[in-house]
Amino acid sequence: MMSDAIYKVTNPLTGEVEETFPxxxxxxxxxxxxxxxxxxASWRATPLEEKVAVMNRVAxxxxxxxxxxxxxIGVEMGKPSSHATGEVWLAxxxxxxxxKHAAEALADVELDLGERxxxxxxxxxxxxxxxxxxxWNYPYYQVARFAAPNLLLGNTILLKHAPQCPRSxxxxxxxxxxxxxxxxxxxxxxxxxxxxASLIEDPRVxxxxxxxxxxxxxxxxxxxxxxxxxxxxxxxxxxxFIVLPDADLEKAVADGVSGRFENSGQACNAAKRFIVIGxxxxxxxxxxxxxxxxxxxxxxxxDEKTDVGPLVNEDAAQGIQSQIDDAVQAGARxxxxxxxxxxxxxxxxxxxxxxxxPEMRAWSEEIFGPxxxxxxxxxxxxxxxxxxxxxxxxxxxxxxxxxxxxMRVADQLESGMVSINEPPGSSSELPFGGVKxxxxxxxxxxxxxxxxxxxxxxxxxxDKAAASSx
Numbered sequence: 001m002m003s004d005a006i007y008k009v010t011n012p013l014t015g016e017v018e019e020t021f022p023x024x025x026x027x028x029x030x031x032x033x034x035x036x037x038x039x040x041a042s043w044r045a046t047p048l049e050e051k052v053a054v055m056n057r058v059a060x061x062x063x064x065x066x067x068x069x070x071x072x073i074g075v076e077m078g079k080p081s082s083h084a085t086g087e088v089w090l091a092x093x094x095x096x097x098x099x100k101h102a103a104e105a106l107a108d109v110e111l112d113l114g115e116r117x118x119x120x121x122x123x124x125x126x127x128x129x130x131x132x133x134x135x136w137n138y139p140y141y142q143v144a145r146f147a148a149p150n151l152l153l154g155n156t157i158l159l160k161h162a163p164q165c166p167r168s169x170x171x172x173x174x175x176x177x178x179x180x181x182x183x184x185x186x187x188x189x190x191x192x193x194x195x196x197a198s199l200i201e202d203p204r205v206x207x208x209x210x211x212x213x214x215x216x217x218x219x220x221x222x223x224x225x226x227x228x229x230x231x232x233x234x235x236x237x238x239x240x241f242i243v244l245p246d247a248d249l250e251k252a253v254a255d256g257v258s259g260r261f262e263n264s265g266q267a268c269n270a271a272k273r274f275i276v277i278g279x280x281x282x283x284x285x286x287x288x289x290x291x292x293x294x295x296x297x298x299x300x301x302x303d304e305k306t307d308v309g310p311l312v313n314e315d316a317a318q319g320i321q322s323q324i325d326d327a328v329q330a331g332a333r334x335x336x337x338x339x340x341x342x343x344x345x346x347x348x349x350x351x352x353x354x355x356x357x358p359e360m361r362a363w364s365e366e367i368f369g370p371x372x373x374x375x376x377x378x379x380x381x382x383x384x385x386x387x388x389x390x391x392x393x394x395x396x397x398x399x400x401x402x403x404x405x406x407m408r409v410a411d412q413l414e415s416g417m418v419s420i421n422e423p424p425g426s427s428s429e430l431p432f433g434g435v436k437x438x439x440x441x442x443x444x445x446x447x448x449x450x451x452x453x454x455x456x457x458x459x460x461x462x463d464k465a466a467a468s469s470x
Contacts, residue, residue, distance in 0.1 A: 005017075005020035005021070005022075005023070006023050006163050006190070006192065007020065007021040007022075007023060007163045007166040007190045008020040008021065008163070008164075008166065009075060009076055009164075009166060009167055010164070010313060011075050012077065012078040012309075012310040012311060012312055012313055012314075012345060012346045013075075013078065013300060013301065013309075013310050013344070013345045014344060014345065015314065015344065015345070015346070018075065019166070019167065021166040021170075021190050022190065023190050023191070023192060024189050024190045024191050024192075024195065026195065028189075029189060029191055029195045029198070029199065032158055032187045032189055033129065033158065033199060033202060033204060033205070035183065035184035035187065036129045036156040036157070036158055036184050036185070036187060036204075037128070037129055037156075037204045038184060039156050039182060039183070039184030039185050040126070040128050040129060040154075040155070040156045042182070043126075043154055043155075043156055043182065043184075043185045044125075044126050044154040046154070048102060048103060048106065048152070051102070051151065051152050051154070052099045052102055052103075052152065053099075053180070054151075054179050054180040054181055055095045055096070055098060055099035055102075055148060055151065055152060055179075056095070056096060056099050057178075057179035057180060058092070058095045058148075058175055058176060058179040058181075059092040059093070059095040059096040059099070060092070060179075061092075061175045061178060061179055062088055062089070062091050062092030062095070062140070062175065063089070063092050065088075065171075065175075066085055066088045066089065066092075067085070069084075069088045069140065069168070069171065070084035070085045070087075070088050071084075071302070072167045072168050072171065073087070073139050073140070073165070073168055074301040074302055074309075075167075075301075076136070076139065076164055076165050076166075076167055076168060077136050077137065077139065077164055077165065077266075077312045078264065078301050078309040078310040078311060078312060078346070079263060079264070079301055079309060080263075080264070080301045080303075080306045080307065080308070080309045081301060081302055081303070081304055081306070082304060082306075083262060083263050084301070087138055087139075087140055087141050088140055090140075090141050090144075090426070090427075090428070091140035091141050091143070091144040092144075093428045094141070094144040094145055094148050094428045094444070095144060095148045096428075097428035097429060098148040098149050098152055098428075098448065098449075099148075099152065101446050102149075102152045102449070104446070105124075105149075105446040105449040106124050106152075106153065106449060108121040108122065108123050108458075109121060109122040109123075111457070116462075117461075117462030118459065118460050118461045118462030119459075119460045119462070120457065120458065120459040120460070121457075121458055122455055122456065122457055122458075123455075123456045123458060124153065124449060124450070124453040124454070124455060124456075125153075125154070125453060125454045125456050126150075126153050126154035126155040126452075126453065126454070127155060127206040127207060127230070127452055127453065127454050128155060128156070128204070128205075128206040129155070129156050129157075129158065129204055129205050129206060130150060130155050130156070130157055130158075130205065130206060130207040130208065130209065130452050131157075131158050131159075131160070131196060131199050131200060131205055131207070131208040131209070132146050132147065132157055132158070132159045132160065132208075132209050132210075133160050133196060133208065133209070133210040133211070133212065133216070133220060134146070134159065134160070134161050134162060134165075134210075134211055134212075135162050135211050135212045136161075136162035136163075136164040136165050136312055137263060137266045137267060137268075137312070138263070138267075139161065139162070139165040139168040139169070139172075140168060140172065141426070142211050143159065143161070143172055145432070145443045145444050145448060146209050146211075146443060146448070147159070147176075147186065148448070149443075149446075149448030149449045150448070150452055151176075151181065151185065151186065152449070153449055153452065153453055155206075155452055156184060156185045156186070157185070157186045157187070158187050158189055158199060158205075159172075159173075159186065159187065159188050159189065160189050160190075160191045160196050161188065164312055164313065166190060169188050169190075170188060172188065173186060173187070173188040193219075196220075197219075197223055200220070200223045200224055200227060200229060201223065201227050205229065206229060206230065206452070207224075207229050207230035207231065207232075207451075207452045208220055208223075208224050208229060208230075208231050208232075209231070209232040209233075209441070209443075209451070209452070210231070210232070210233055210234070211233075211234040211235075211268075212235065213235065213236065214235050214236055214437055217233040217235040217439060220233070221233055230451070230452060231440075231441070232433075232439075232440070232441030232442075232443070232451050232452075233439035233440055233441060234268065234394075234432070234433060234434065234438070234439045234441070234443070235268070235392075235394075235434070235437060235438050235439040236268060236366040236368075236392055236394070236437070236438060237268045237269050237270070237272070237366065237392050237393075237394030237395060237434065237438050238272050238273060238365075238366045238367075238390045238392045238394075239269055239270060239271055239272050239273070239392075239394055239395040239396055239397070239415070239424055240271075240272075240273045240274075240275055240386070240387035240390075240396050240397075240413070240415075241255075241256055241259060241260075241271035241272075241273065241274045241275065241396075241397050241399070241423075241424075242275045242276075242277070242377075242383050242387060242396070242397070242398045242399065242409060243274065243275065243276040243277065243281060243285055243399045244277055244281075244380070244383075244398070244399060244400035244401075244402075244405055244406065244409070245277050245278040245280075245281045246400055246401040246402060246405070247281070247399040247400050247401060248399075248401065249281065249284055249285055249288060250288070251399075251421075252285065252399045253285065253288045253289045253292055254292070255271075255397070255399065255421075255422060255423040256271055256274060256289055256372070256423065257289070257292045257293060257296070258423050259271035259397065259423025259424050259425070260272065260274075260370070260372045261293070261296060261307065261308055261350060261370050261372075264308045264309050264310070264311060264369065264370055265308075265350075265367075265368070265369045265370035265371065266311065266312065266316075266368055266369060268394055268438075269394050269395040269417070269424045269425075269426065269432075270424065271372075271397060271423060271424055272366065272367060272371075272372070272373065273373050273375060273386070273387070273390075274289070274372055274373065274374040274375065275374075275375045275377050275383045275386050275387055276374065276375070276376060276377065277377045277378070277379060277380065277382075277383050278377075279376070282374075282376040285374070286335060286352070286354060286374055289352065289372070289374065290335040290336045290352045293336055293337070293350045293351075293352055293372065294336045294350075296308050296350050298341065298347060298349065298350065308347075308350055308370050309347075310345040310346040310347050311346045311347070311348060311369055312346070313346055314346045316346060316368070316369065317340065317346040317347065317348050317369070320348045320367060320368070320369035320370075320371060321339075321340055321348060323361050323362055323365060323367055323371070324337075324338055324348075324351060324353070324362070324371060326360060326361045326362065327353055327356055327360045327361065327362040328353075330357070330359055330360045331355060331357065331360075332353050332354065332355050332356045332357075332360060332362065333353065333354045333355045334351065334352070334353060335352040335353070335354055335374075336350070336351065336352050337349040337350050337351030337352060337370075337371075338351050338353075348369050348370055348371070349370075350370040350371075351370065351371045351372070352371075352372050352373075352374060353371065353372070353373045353374070354373075354374050354375075354376075356373050356375070358389075364390065364391070366392065380408070380409055383409065384409060384412045384413065387413055387414075388412075388413065388414045390436075391436055391437040392434070392436055392437055392438045393414045393415045393416060393434050393435035393436035393437070393438045394415060394416055394417065394433075394434035394438035394439075395415055395416065395417040395418065395419070395424045395434070396410070396413045396415040396417070396418045396419070396424070397418065397419040397420070397422065397423060397424050398410045398413075398418065398419075398420055398421075399420075399421055400420075400421070403420060403421075406420045406421065407420065414435060414436060415434065415435065416432075416433045416434035416435050416438065416442075417430075417431075417432065417433070417434070426444065427444070428444060428445075429444070429445055430444055430445055431443070431444055431445040431447040432444040432445075433447075
C-alpha cells in the first residue's frame with residue numbers, strides 16, 4: 001500500500017502522497033556495492049582534468065534545469081520557490097568551485113627535511129567506496145557539498161537520500177550520469193537504515209558521511225567507529241545570534257529575520273537563539289524583530305511572494321508546536337505567532353518567544369522550524385554564558401559597530417563557525433562544520449577534499465642515503 005512505502009513524495013501543502021518509490025532489495029544494495037567497488041580503480045585512474053570537465057558539466061546542468069529542480073523540492077519538502085532556486089544555484093556553484101580548485105587542493109605538499117637530503121611530500125589519494133546519508137532540508141546542496149570534492153578526488157559514492165526526497169535523489173543521479181559520471185561511481189540507493197548499517201560494516205566501504213539528527217549521527221558514528229571507518233557527521237545546531245549594545249539594530253533585525261526564517265526555519269545553522277545585551281537594546285530589538293516577523297508571508301511554496309512555507313510534514317509541525325506549547329505552559333511569553341494557522345498544510349506560524357528558562361525544552365532543544373527565542377543578557381560575559389549553554393556548537397553570529405568588540409565575543413564562543421555582522425549562512429568557498437554535539441569534520445571550501453583522502457607520505461632518498469645503503 002502507498003502508506004507503507006518508505007520513499008514517497010508527500011506534498012506538505014496538501015498532505016497528499018503524490019508518488020512512491022520502491023525500497024531497494026538486499027540484492028540491489030549488494031550489486032550497487034559491487035559496482036562501486038569495481039569502478040573505484042578506473043575512476044581513480046581517470047585524469048583529473050577529465051573529472052574537472054565532468055563536474056563543470058554537472059554545474060551547467062544544475063543551472064539549465066534550475067526551475068524544474070526547484071519545483072521538485074517545493075513539492076517534496078515545502079521549500080519556498082525563491083529559496084529553492086537559490087539552493088539549486090548553490091549546488092551548481094559548489095561543483096564549479098570544487099572543479100576550479102581541485103588541482104591546487106590535490107597538489108602534492110612538500111615536506112621540510114631539514115638537513116637531510118632527498119625529498120618527501122604528502123599526496124592526497126582516494127580511499128575507495130564511501131557512503132553518504134543525506135537529509136531532506138537541503139536536498140541538492142547537502143549532496144553537492146559531499147559528493148563534488150569526493151568525486152574529484154576519485155572516490156566512489158553510494159548515496160542514501162532522505163525518504164522525503166526520492167524525486168530529487170533520482171534527478172541528482174540523472175544529472176551525474178548525463179554529465180559523464182560512469183556507472184558505479186555515483187549510485188542513488190533507496191535503502192533502509194539497516195541496509196546502510198550493513199554497508200558501513202562491509203570491508204569494501206571505507207567511510208561514511210551523514211548530515212542529520214543527533215540520533216542518526218550517534219547510530220552511524222557508533223557503527224563507523226566499531227568498524228574502524230572514517231566518519232564525518234554534521235548534526236543539529238542551536239546557533240546564538242548575539243547583539244551588542246552598539247549594533248545597528250535595523251540591520252541586526254533584517255539579518256536576524258533572514259538568518260532564522262530562511263527555508264522556513266529548517267536549517268541546522270540557522271540563527272535560533274537571539275541574545276541581546278542591555279535593557280534598552282533588548283526592548284527595541286524585540287519590538288522591531290517581532291514586527292518584521294509578523295510581516296512574513298506564509299503560504300504556498302510555489303508562490304514567489306511566500307517567505308515561509310509548510311514544514312516538511314505534519315509530524316514536524318506538531319513537534320514544533322509541542323515545543324512552543326511546552327514553553328508557554330512553563331511561563332514563556334509569545335510576542336507573535338505561537339499557534340498553527342487554521343488551514344490545510346503542515347504550517348507553523350512564525351513565532352517569537354521570550355522569557356525562556358532552562359527548565360523549558362525550548363532552552364536546550366533545537367527548534368527546527370520558524371521559531372525564534374530572544375534572550376536578554378546583562379553584559380558580554382552573560383551573553384557568552386547563554387550562548388555556550390547548549391550541547392550544540394555549529395555556528396554563531398555576533399553583531400556590533402566595533403569589529404574588535406565582536407571578535408572579543410566571538411573568540412569565546414564554542415562553535416565551528418562564526419559570522420560577524422551578517423546572518424549565518426553557507427557558501428561554496430567557506431568551510432562548514434561544528435563541534436560538541438553538532439558533529440565533526442568539515443565540508444566546503446577546499447576542506448571537502450581532506451576528509452576522505454589518504455594523506456600518503458612519500459619519501460625519496462637522496463644521493464647520500466642511496467650511497468650509504470650500498
